[in-house]
Amino acid sequence: MDMTLSLSTQVIEPWHNLQENTPLVQCITNTVVQSFTANILLAAGASPAMVDIPGESADFARVASGLLINLGTINVSHQLSIPEAAHAAFEAGTPWVLDPVAIGALKTRTRIAHELLQYRPTAIRGNASEIIALAGGEGGRGTDATASVEAAAESATQLAREYGSVVAVSGPVDLITDGETSIECANGHEILTRVTGAGCSLGACVAAYLSTHENPLIATAAAHATFEVAAEKAQAKSQGPGTFAVNLLDELSLLTADSLQESVKISQR
Amino acid sequence: MDMTLSLSTQVIEPWHNLQENTPLVQCITNTVVQSFTANILLAAGASPAMVDIPGESADFARVASGLLINLGTINVSHQLSIPEAAHAAFEAGTPWVLDPVAIGALKTRTRIAHELLQYRPTAIRGNASEIIALAGGEGGRGTDATASVEAAAESATQLAREYGSVVAVSGPVDLITDGETSIECANGHEILTRVTGAGCSLGACVAAYLSTHENPLIATAAAHATFEVAAEKAQAKSQGPGTFAVNLLDELSLLTADSLQESVKISQR
Amino acid sequence: MDMTLSLSTQVIEPWHNLQENTPLVQCITNTVVQSFTANILLAAGASPAMVDIPGESADFARVASGLLINLGTINVSHQLSIPEAAHAAFEAGTPWVLDPVAIGALKTRTRIAHELLQYRPTAIRGNASEIIALAGGEGGRGTDATASVEAAAESATQLAREYGSVVAVSGPVDLITDGETSIECANGHEILTRVTGAGCSLGACVAAYLSTHENPLIATAAAHATFEVAAEKAQAKSQGPGTFAVNLLDELSLLTADSLQESVKISQR
Numbered sequence: 173m174d175m176t177l178s179l180s181t182q183v184i185e186p187w188h189n190l191q192e193n194t195p196l197v198q199c200i201t202n203t204v205v206q207s208f209t210a211n212i213l214l215a216a217g218a219s220p221a222m223v224d225i226p227g228e229s230a231d232f233a234r235v236a237s238g239l240l241i242n243l244g245t246i247n248v249s250h251q252l253s254i255p256e257a258a259h260a261a262f263e264a265g266t267p268w269v270l271d272p273v274a275i276g277a278l279k280t281r282t283r284i285a286h287e288l289l290q291y292r293p294t295a296i297r298g299n300a301s302e303i304i305a306l307a308g309g310e311g312g313r314g315t316d317a318t319a320s321v322e323a324a325a326e327s328a329t330q331l332a333r334e335y336g337s338v339v340a341v342s343g344p345v346d347l348i349t350d351g352e353t354s355i356e357c358a359n360g361h362e363i364l365t366r367v368t369g370a371g372c373s374l375g376a377c378v379a380a381y382l383s384t385h386e387n388p389l390i391a392t393a394a395a396h397a398t399f400e401v402a403a404e405k406a407q408a409k410s411q412g413p414g415t416f417a418v419n420l421l422d423e424l425s426l427l428t429a430d431s432l433q434e435s436v437k438i439s440q441r
Numbered sequence: 442m443d444m445t446l447s448l449s450t451q452v453i454e455p456w457h458n459l460q461e462n463t464p465l466v467q468c469i470t471n472t473v474v475q476s477f478t479a480n481i482l483l484a485a486g487a488s489p490a491m492v493d494i495p496g497e498s499a500d501f502a503r504v505a506s507g508l509l510i511n512l513g514t515i516n517v518s519h520q521l522s523i524p525e526a527a528h529a530a531f532e533a534g535t536p537w538v539l540d541p542v543a544i545g546a547l548k549t550r551t552r553i554a555h556e557l558l559q560y561r562p563t564a565i566r567g568n569a570s571e572i573i574a575l576a577g578g579e580g581g582r583g584t585d586a587t588a589s590v591e592a593a594a595e596s597a598t599q600l601a602r603e604y605g606s607v608v609a610v611s612g613p614v615d616l617i618t619d620g621e622t623s624i625e626c627a628n629g630h631e632i633l634t635r636v637t638g639a640g641c642s643l644g645a646c647v648a649a650y651l652s653t654h655e656n657p658l659i660a661t662a663a664a665h666a667t668f669e670v671a672a673e674k675a676q677a678k679s680q681g682p683g684t685f686a687v688n689l690l691d692e693l694s695l696l697t698a699d700s701l702q703e704s705v706k707i708s709q710r
Numbered sequence: 711m712d713m714t715l716s717l718s719t720q721v722i723e724p725w726h727n728l729q730e731n732t733p734l735v736q737c738i739t740n741t742v743v744q745s746f747t748a749n750i751l752l753a754a755g756a757s758p759a760m761v762d763i764p765g766e767s768a769d770f771a772r773v774a775s776g777l778l779i780n781l782g783t784i785n786v787s788h789q790l791s792i793p794e795a796a797h798a799a800f801e802a803g804t805p806w807v808l809d810p811v812a813i814g815a816l817k818t819r820t821r822i823a824h825e826l827l828q829y830r831p832t833a834i835r836g837n838a839s840e841i842i843a844l845a846g847g848e849g850g851r852g853t854d855a856t857a858s859v860e861a862a863a864e865s866a867t868q869l870a871r872e873y874g875s876v877v878a879v880s881g882p883v884d885l886i887t888d889g890e891t892s893i894e895c896a897n898g899h900e901i902l903t904r905v906t907g908a909g910c911s912l913g914a915c916v917a918a919y920l921s922t923h924e925n926p927l928i929a930t931a932a933a934h935a936t937f938e939v940a941a942e943k944a945q946a947k948s949q950g951p952g953t954f955a956v957n958l959l960d961e962l963s964l965l966t967a968d969s970l971q972e973s974v975k976i977s978q979r
Contacts, residue, residue, distance in 0.1 A: 204475040204491045206742040206783075210906035215951050220906065222742045224783055227818045235815075245475075245493055247518035249785035277504075280496045366694070368479035368489065413484050414690030421952030425904070473744040473760045514744075514762055516787035546773075549765045635963070637748035637758065682753050683959030 179355065179393065179438045184429050186394035189384035191217045195237030197380045200224040200254055202244025202273065205369030208417070209240075212373035215424035216398065218380035226252035230260035238379035239268035241288065242372055243281040254284065262291035267382035269295045270337075271375035276305035294382050295338040295392050296331060297375045300324035303341050307331050321347050325354075338388045340378065342371055346396050347441065350389045354441035357393060359400035366413040367420075374399050393438060401435045402427055448624065448662065448707045453698050455663035458653035460486045464506030466649045469493040469523055471513025471542065474638030477686070478509075481642035484693035485667065487649035495521035499529035507648035508537035510557065511641055512550040523553065531560035536651035538564045539606075540644035545574035563651050564607040564661050565600060566644045569593035572610050576600050590616050594623075607657045609647065611640055615665050616710065619658045623710035626662060628669035635682040636689075643668050662707060670704045671696055717893065717931065717976045722967050724932035727922035729755045733775030735918045738762040738792055740782025740811065743907030746955070747778075750911035753962035754936065756918035764790035768798035776917035777806035779826065780910050781819040792822065800829035805920035807833045808875075809913035814843035832920055833876040833930050834869060835913045838862035841879050845869050859885050863892075876926045878916065880909055884934050885979065888927045892979035895931060897938035904951040905958075912937050931976060939973045940965055 196219045201209055206222055213220040223232040226249060233239050239261045241254055261268040270293035272285040285306055296306065300319040304310065307327035321343035328339040332351030341347040346357040364370040374396065381395035382388055405426075406419035465488045470478055475491055482489040492501040495518060502508050508530045510523055530537040539562035541554040554575055565575065569588040573579065576596035590612035597608040601620030610616040615626040633639040643665065650664035651657055674695075675688035734757045739747055744760055751758040761770040764787060771777050777799045779792055799806040808831035810823040823844055834844065838857040842848065845865035859881035866877040870889030879885040884895040902908040912934065919933035920926055943964075944957035 202491070203472045203741045204479055207476060207745060207906055210742055211951065211955070214904050214906060221812070222740070222783055223812070223816065225785060225818060228816045232816065245491055247494060247516065247785065274490070274492070278492065278497045278501065280494060366483050368476055368483060410691075412691030412694040413480065414687035414694075417480070417690075418687055418952035418956055421955075422948075422950030425950040425952075471760070472741045473748055476745060514760055516763055516785065543759070543761070547761065547766045547770065549763060635752050637745060637752060679960075681960030681963040682749065683956035683963075686749070686959075687956055 179440065180433055180436045182390055183394035183397045183436060183438060184433055186381050186384035186391050187398055187427070187432060188429065190380060193384070194219050195380050195383045196221055197376060198223050198232050198236040198239045198257070199242070199376055199379070200229060200250060200257055201240055201242035201372060201376065204244060205372040208369040209373040209376045211421055212424065213376055213380055215421040216377055216380060220376070224253055225249055226256060229253035229257035233257040233260040233266055233268070234264040236266055237383040239266055240271065240376045240379040241268060242271040242273055242375060243275065243285060244273040244372060246281055246284065251284070255287065258288050258291040267294040267379070267388065269293060269297060269375050269379040269382070271372060272296070272298050272302045272306050273372070275302055276310060289335055292335050293337050294388050295340060295378050297340040297342065297371070297378055299342050299371065303327050303331065303339060321345060338392045340392055340396065342374065348389065348393050348396065353389060355389065355393045356439055356441045357396040357400060358437040359397060359404055359435065361403050361407045363407050363413060363416050364403055367417045397436045397438050398424070398427060398432060401432055404435060448709065449702055449705045451659055452663035452666045452705060452707060453702055455650050455653035455660050456667055456696070456701060457698065459649060462653070463488050464649050464652045465490055466645060467492050467501050467505040467508045467526070468511070468645055468648070469498060469519060469526055470509055470511035470641060470645065473513060474641040477638040478642040478645045480690055481693065482645055482649055484690040485646055485649060489645070493522055494518055495525060498522035498526035502526040502529040502535055503533040505535055506652040508535055509540065509645045509648040510537060511540040511542055511644060512544065512554060513542040513641065515550055515553065520553070524556065527557050527560040536563040536648070536657065538562060538566060538644050538648040538651070540641060541565070541567050541571045541575050542641070544571055545579060558604055561604050562606050563657050564609065564647050566609040566611065566647055568611050568640065572596050572600065572608060590614060607661045609661055609665065611643065617658065617662050617665065622658060624658065624662045625708055625710045626665040626669060627706040628666060628673055628704065630672050630676045632676050632682060632685050633672055636686045666705045666707050667693070667696060667701060670701055673704060717978065718971055718974045720928055721932035721935045721974060721976060722971055724919050724922035724929050725936055725965070725970060726967065728918060731922070732757050733918050733921045734759055735776050735778065735914060736761050736770050736774040736795070737778045737780070737914055737917070738767060738788060738795055739778055739780035739910060739914065742782060743910040746907040747911040747914045749959055750962065751914055751918060753959040754915055754918060758914070762791055763787055764794060767791035767795035771795040771798040771804055771806070772802040774804055775921040777804055778809065778914045778917040779806060780809040780811055780913060781813065781823060782811040782910060784819055784822065789822070793825065796826050796829040805832040805917070805926065807831060807835060807913050807917040807920070809910060810834070810836050810840045810844050811910070813840055814848060827873055830873050831875050832926050833878060833916050835878040835880065835909070835916055837880050837909065841865050841869065841877060859883060876930045878930055878934065880912065886927065886931050886934065891927060893927065893931045894977050894979045895934040895938060896975040897935060897942055897973065899941050899945045901945050901951060901954050902941055905955045935974045935976055936962070936965060936970060939970055942973060
């Protein structure tokens with residue numbers, strides 16, 4: 173991490189790179205949020221590819237700019253395609269993100285999440301309960317976090333050090349760590365919890381940003397900052413969760429380096 | 442049912458309870474409407490959990506506040522997870538809703554719908570053709586009702602008595618019956634038939650409301666009333682089906698006890 | 711094709727027929743775009759039926775007004791239901807559309823697309839890379855076209871002649887050919903590439919329109935013209951891709967014969 177530049181300045185470069193390079197982001201994600209996730213990626217400047225079937229997912233993971241694996245609704249097809257894709261990404265050096273949705277009490281996804289750690293995700297994104305459960309602790313209630321970000325800090329550091337991953341814990345103030353350096357992102361808005369797929373599509377943005385900077389910590393922070401600055405701008409012109417989700421797509425596509433730098437609230441922890 | 446209070450007053454209490462308790466609603470629903478359904482539940486004040494895979498659906502059904510089973514696109518995973526979840530809900534006493542989408546002419550879903558009746562759904566919601574088909578009569582054309590609500594009244598009463606279920610028949614004026622008492626809800630708007638997932642997400646709202654009142658007839662009526670009052674408010678500010686679907690989410694989240702009581706058109710039949 | 715009437719006049723009749731007859735359109739389409747596709751069909755005046763499971767898809771294909779088969783996310787269920795439905799549509803004379811999403815580099819879907827050609831799709835819709843790959847050439851990058859419409863013209867003609875299909879190549883100016891006559895549609899807007907499911911739901915509109923005119927070339931052209939005229943009107947009142955997708959649904963539902971004829975840019979090539 174370049175200590176001579178402020179963090180707010182450092183997250184602009186990944187944003188620029190993404191606009192220029194339109195990274196191809198493979199998503200094996202739950203069927204609830206596929207559409208919103210694809211639209212978020214398009215609005216953010218990336219190119220989504222929902223290539224999620226066995227027999228194709230590994231080949232695509234070798235050539236994609238980034239890969240998201242999200243465990244929200246791991247149907248029969250996804251249970252086959254997910255390990256194939258993670259393995260291929262690991263071997264090919266494709267950066268990939270693990271989003272361990274609702275692990276903890278739910279057995280199948282918890283087992284799969286732990287098995288996937290052998291392929292050393294470049295980044296892991298979840299709420300506090302999910303991160304704690306992935307590190308071996310107790311999970312939450314469905315997709316709701318029942319623990320605070322602070323309570324997940326130790327689990328995040330542990331996972332980051334053990335698997336060489338950047339770990340991002342979503343909450344009112346997000347915590348992003350590589351096990352040595354930790355960053356806080358204080359943008360975002362409570363209304364993000366009232367829209368399905370907000371966290372899931374943030375995970376997809378992380379997968380998009382990982383190809384934009386050599387340091388995955390900065391790339392992950394940039395994904396959070398851009399997504400959440402856009403969310404703040406969207407909230408300011410919305411009447412409720414319906415208009416908010418629509419405006420979030422608009423605002424993501426309208427972001428500029430200046431508006432981003434002006435609004436981002438990011439700091440070393 | 443409390444005969445000393447008007448029905449319009451009685452549906453306010455479930456709405457209040459839902460806002461306070463944020464029931465956790467498990468949805469095993471078709472992939473077309475998962476996103477809209479989750480957003481409707483969030484806007485209504487509930488917490489959606491789309492836990493729909495074999496090996497997890499039964500465990501979750503035991504702890505959820507309510508369960509929706511919707512037969513719209515019963516892929517290989519859903520054909521395994523649905524009976525597991527219904528059985529577990531029945532055993533654990535979790536209230537659950539059956540939405541027998543497009544049964545009648547389509548063989549697989551018709552067979553599954555009839556098999557599920559052994560687990561005695563707390564509520565059944567469908568259009569007139571679906572309710573008639575579930576009771577053993579002729580079905581409709583895809584998801585379009587080809588019969589009137591009135592024509593389904595006898596089937597609804599029969600199902601309600603045989604399985605101890607509340608049966609709700611959606612239409613211009615909805616009919617909701619427990620086999621003894623019948624309620625009509627005259628809110629709603631024709632534009633609901635021009636948006637995919639309107640009926641399906643109403644079914645999810647019923648699952649959310651079942652935990653809010655000891656009488657499932659009142660709870661089911663409250664779900665219909667709140668959903669359809671919000672639909673009327675949304676329609677008033679929309680230019681077409683696109684803006685309507687967005688505004689419906691906003692209006693559901695903006696409902697108040699006063700605005701609800703003022704607009705609800707509900708009566709004993 | 712009636713040469714005594716301008717093409718812009720000829721595409722009005724299919725639009726009128728669709729409004730009057732509400733064709734029942736079966737969609738076996740990818741889970742990313744199912745919701746948007748269903749809403750587009752409803753807004754366009756058709757009745758969507760996402761009947762996509764093995765054991766039901768063939769029966770429904772025999773009675774539907776049209777069938778769309780889209781290979782975007784061919785999970786285990788779709789790999790079984792798709793050939794069944796195509797075979798049944800072919801035998802029953804139900805017009806059907808093949809959308810060979812992202813074929814070329816991806817092996818499973820490429821094999822399936824080629825196998826489906828034996829059932830002689832009434833229309834084939836794709837971007838230039840997909841059409842070239844279907845005719846036996848090199849494909850593109852995920853869902854992005856890497857070839858120009860012009861470069862796909864020969865492949866389109868070849869496919870049209872070999873399988874008796876109308877072939878539509880989407881791009882800045884769409885090319886639609888039956889192997890003898892070719893039509894260009896110059897409506898549409900670049901923003902359609904920033905919204906997921908735009909091309910896929912256009913394919914569904916083609917399936918809806920095929921039942922509206924005896925000449926599938928005119929029907930396919932009418933589908934493109936109405937969809938893209940609505941897109942232009944939506945773009946004029948949108949701030950970004952979020953509001954655009956919402957307004958597209960409104961504008962499709964608000965189209966009139968006059969506004970369509972006034973805006974359509976269609977010509978013989």
